[in-house]
Amino acid sequence: MQEGRALTPTEINRDLLRSVLEPPKWFWPVVVILTLWVLVGVTVSGIMINRGLGVTGLNRPVAWGFMITNFVFWIGISHAGVMLSAILRLAKAEWRRPATRAAEVLTIFSLMTALTMPIMHVGRPWRVLYWVFPYDFARGIWPSVRSPLVxxxxxxxxxxxxxxxxxxxxxxxDLAVLRDHTTGVAHRIYSVLSLGWQGNARQWKFQVIAGVLLSALILPVFVSVHSIVSWDFGMAASVKSWHSTIFAPYFVIGAVHSGVSAVVFVMILLRSMFGWQEYIRKEHIDALGRLLIVVATGWFYFLCMEIIFGLYGREADEVAVRTMQFMEYPWNVLMIIFAGITYFLPVALWLPRSFRRNLWIMSLACISVNVGMWLERYLIIVPGLARKQVFTFTWQTYMPSITELLLILSTFGLVSLLLLLFSRVFPLVPLYDIKEGEFLRAKVQVGRSTVPATIRED
Amino acid sequence: MATERIDHKWGMVIDVDRCTGCQACVVACQAENNVPMNTPDRFLERRAYEWIRIERYWEGEFPKVKARFIPILCQHCGNAPCEPVCPVYATYHNDQGLNVQVYNRCVGTRYCINNCPYQVRFFNWWEPQWPNTLQNQLNPDVTVRSRGIMEKCTFCIQRLRRAELALERQEGGRINDQNLAERNLAPACVAACPTSALMFGDQNDPNSKIRPYFEDANTHSERERKTRGYRLLEEMGTGANVIYLKKVEQYPLKQGESHG
Incomplete structure (x- = not known):
């Protein structure tokens, strides 16, 4: 049984198209601020290209640092989209409806942001084409398919x-609805984008089939993406703490953990920014909170296993890494903070029902998970490199430079800006999906009992 | 003039017992290979370039202290961990057993530096600079590496090529230990070592003085070896083309005795 009152299609159109048709007053000032924020990142990237990677804090042997951490972090966030829309769509979870598009759009923008990181991170970014595209250019060689980086x-x-x-x-x-609500240039653009959608039965059938098919097809991609990202580390035979078979499932579930938390936070933001209280209801946040407890606990299991597997062999080099992580300042403090804010604090906050329905507490828990998951990647990448082998002569530590810090911070601005601009052009809550939900929710009185007015036959 | 190519497999043997830690090899390598200057701030950034470096370890407590030195350079692994991870084939194995770096292909992902267990790869974080007085010192046979790419020990491939050209193509002979030393075409570190701790040669040459060590190390497990040879991180299976000879303990420590 769902909470809240029944909504009419007119109301749904009016409320959910508000972000597009009559944007709030704060919209442009926020866009300007975010653009300036992103420009800081662009400037820093320019400096990095112009002066060389010496401006970062990277050294030998810690050749990967903040930027790769951030790359993995954003790839992780991108896992929310499919988790929420594809898996929950196939599982027919009703409460997914308002969250799906925000999650998918977050997926796209965080993936795009993640892609900028390795490009900025290489020594000669202008040659990235040789690496990414399976084309031999004039050099007579193709990219090496043995490399996880391919x-x-x-x-x-x-x-x-x-x-x-x-x-x-x-x-x-939804674009067709927008087409019908706009005039002039916007109308023409939406007409083209809505691909001649009339809303007839045949079109709906195709749309549903395409959606279900893509949900099913995207699932293996979902699992493979973060597995492959984790193999960047897992395949590095020489870095003892990275070279572990547990990394693929560990990274995938960690990605779901941080991604779903990020989606909850984005939904809470959208709800208050655009006044969508009746669409993104507390029951939705509640349901996501319950899902997150399961995901977080699964992730915590893998975290413990990774440490246990690492220490089980009692090899000198592996023990050196763990000693650095658990015993040496500041890594030990970071480790404690990380475990606290990624698992213990948020799960404690998610457990009571009243807390799950308190938006402030939910925001706090979700932000804390994401800070923690960022730290997780950092604590895997840097100590692993700093204590790579038993030769103590080359042991080093790493301190990020201000350049890296600004670049990392600007990626958060970039994702926010892209999301905000998207909400100006397209509705961030799927109209048709909400309407479908309302439709399925309708009940009719038959004698003494109440039965659903519609039965889905799929 | 010989037309067919002679099959070489280069190798190095480093006698740790002879190494005095004088760093002559480091300086020779720096000069031969156009390695950028290691100024104090480069060291403080922890980005010094030392294609060959002397690692120094202290044993025991003061005043009974022993210094141990071990020169570490690219091991030219037969099964190099750095090679498969490069997405652009900037590092690969050539037919003479060398692990070579192609500067023009390198995009600078730095995956190879992560995956090198010996930490002998060096990334050019800055554009290399030399003081004006050293501008004419640069070796014309060696590329000056620009920023953003990886570099490492090449076993002085420019000297080996010159040796091949002079000794094999023009004179029709075969490179061996003697003529490499006579013509001063062995790698710079080997030529500079005052105690002959570094030995260089062709593993395929039956008369080479490094050959017995490689034969022994390739056929026997570490425990059954007749020589003092071992490879660094042998358990990783990198198949290094550099063999180290153990330090000889003249006065081996007894159980419970302190170092002295």
Whole structure:
């Protein structure tokens, strides 16, 4: 049984198209601020290209640092989209409806942001084409398929393509509504984008089939993307703490953990920014909170296993890494903070029902998970490199430079800006999906009992 | 003039017992290979370039302290961990057993530096610079690496090529230990070592003085070896083309005795 009152289609159109048709007053000032924020990142990237990677804090042997951490973080966030829309769609979870598009759009934008990181991170970014595209150019050699760094772009670009298709297919009915609500240039643009959608039975059938098909097809991609990203580390035989078979499932579930938390936070933001209290209801946040307890606990199991597997062999080099992580300042403090804010604090906050329905507490828990998951990647990447082998002579530590810090911070601005601009052009809550939900929710009185007015036959 | 190519497999043997830690090899390598200057701030950034470096370890407590030195350079692994991870084939194995770096292909992902267990790969974080007085010192046979790419020990491939050209193509002979030393065409570190701790040669040459060590190390497990040879991180299976000879303990420590 769902909470809240029944909504009419007119109301749904009016409320959910508000972000597009009559944007709030704060919209442009916020866009300007975010643009300036992103420009800081662009400037920093320019400095990095102009002066060389010496401006970062990277050294030997810690050759991967903040930027790769951030790359993995954003790839992780991108897992929310498919988790929420494809898996829950196939599982027919009713409460997914308002969350799906925000999650999918977050997927696309965080993937795009993640892709900028390795590009900025290489020594000669202008040569990235040789690496990413399976084309031999004038050099007579193709990219080396043995390298996880070639698997990476193919997995990520596949994921980006399929997520974009996923969003587009779900958008078509809503674009048609927008077409009918606009005039002038906007009307013409929406007409083209809505691909001649009339809302007849045949079109709906195709739309539903395409949606279900893509949901099913995207699932293997979903699992493979973060597995492959984790193999960037898992395949590094020389870095003892990275070279572990547990990394693929560990990274995938960690990605779901941080991604779903991020979606909850984005939904709470949208709800208050655009006044969508009747669409993104507390029951939805509640349901996501319950899902997150399960995901977080699964993730915590893998975290413990990773440490246990690492220490089980009692090899000197592996023990050196763990000693650094658990015993040496500041890594030990970071480790405690990380375990606290990624598992113990948020799960404690998610357990009571009243807390799950308190938006402030939910926001706090979800932000804390994401800070923690960022730290997780950092604590895997840097100590692993700093204590790579038993030769103590080359042991080093790593301190990020201000350049890296600004670049990382600007990626958060970039994702927010892209999301905000998207909400200006397209509705961030799927209209047709909400209407479908309302339709399925209707009940009729038959004698003494109340039965659903509609039965879905799929 | 010989037309067919002679099959070489280069190898190095480093006698740790002879190493005095004088760093002559480091300086020779720096000069031969156009390695950028290691100024104090480069060291403080922890980005010094040392294609060959002397690692120094202290044993025991003061005043009974022993210094141990071990020169570490690219091991030219037969099964190199750095090679498969490069997405653009910037590092690969050539037919003479060398692990070579192609500077023009490198995009600078730095995956190879992560995956090198010996940490002998060096990334050019900055554009390399030399003081004006050293501008004419640069070796014309060696590329000056621009920023953003990886570099490492090449076993002085420019000297080996010159040796091949002079000794094999023009004179029709075969490179061996003697003529490499006579013509001063062995790698710079080997030529500079005052105690001959570094030995370089062709593993395929039956008369080479490094050959017995490789034969022993390739056929026997570490425990059954007749020589003092071992490879660094042998358990990783990198198949290094550099063999180290154990330090000889003249006065081996007894159980419970302190170092002295």
């Amino acid at each position: 698997w990476d772009p193919s997995a990520i670009l596949t994921y980006l393509t399929s997520s974009t298709l996923f969003v587009l297919i779900a958008l078509v009915p």
